[in-house]
Amino acid sequence: MLPPELPPLPALTRAEGDLIDSYLAVVDLLGRINPARPGDTYSGLRAAQALVAKAATLRDALVRMHQRGESELHAETLTRALRVLDGERRAARVAVPIRHGGSPSA
Template sequence: MRWPPELPPLPALTRAEGELVDRYLEVLDLLGRINPARAHDTYGGLRAAQRLVVAAAELRDALTVMFERGEREVYAGTLARAMRVLDGERRAGRVALPPEPAK
């Protein structure tokens, strides 16, 4: 049996940074499910839109915690590495328009 390739380790993050990354990726996932260019049915989009309201508040709360703890800087490179390890590029791609079909 072949094992899947091992993922690179997540960079060291504060708890608040980890929460920020998790909540941001959740919002991306939900937006991807709502994307009318990729949707399969209205019910799935509706459910994702309803959850998006909650997820956006959780994202706001993660940023609020960071701010209140004095974490004023966002280390974009580190957070981008974490999002790549967590499949963020694929997840973000679902928000974009799909390529046009070949003619």
């Protein structure tokens, strides 16, 4: 049985596509660095080192958009693209996990 087909990506400019790709790359790296998640320091270190380059790529995508006169982020369209690319799950790895039961700590 094949997995369900994903909805198509909305039409994006090249710069918007670069923005989405770069943003998700940064989110993925931040998820790997998140100290509230299990992991080892070496993988966190490697992700932090890669974050510098990916953040520059994200900045460059925004610079290109601005230089081309794309002065507005079309949030509805970009949100659809993020959802198609599993952005909600990927971004959830950056958040502090919700506490389940137990007493609150100081």
